[in-house]
Amino acid sequence: MGEGDDDKDNGPKKVIHVDETLAFRDDVENRPEETTMEEYENIPVDEFGAALLRGLGWSEGEGIGRNRKNAP
Numbered sequence: 001m002g003e004g005d006d007d008k009d010n011g012p013k014k015v016i017h018v019d020e021t022l023a024f025r026d027d028v029e030n031r032p033e034e035t036t037m038e039e040y041e042n043i044p045v046d047e048f049g050a051a052l053l054r055g056l057g058w059s060e061g062e063g064i065g066r067n068r069k070n071a072p
Helices: 020-029 037-041 045-055
Strands: none
Touching: none
């Protein structure tokens, strides 16, 4: 170990073995139902951009970009 390393050897490490086939089957069984075309058609496209920005932490009236100047 190099200087400044806080890790100390505390004995053997635990190793977890995962059966990838079982993990895959569990993942597939627990997925949500597929979205239908009707559900896609019901999403208002004009609100998509604002929803995306809100998901990234933006708020109405707040500027975007490096300077984040608020709208007048």
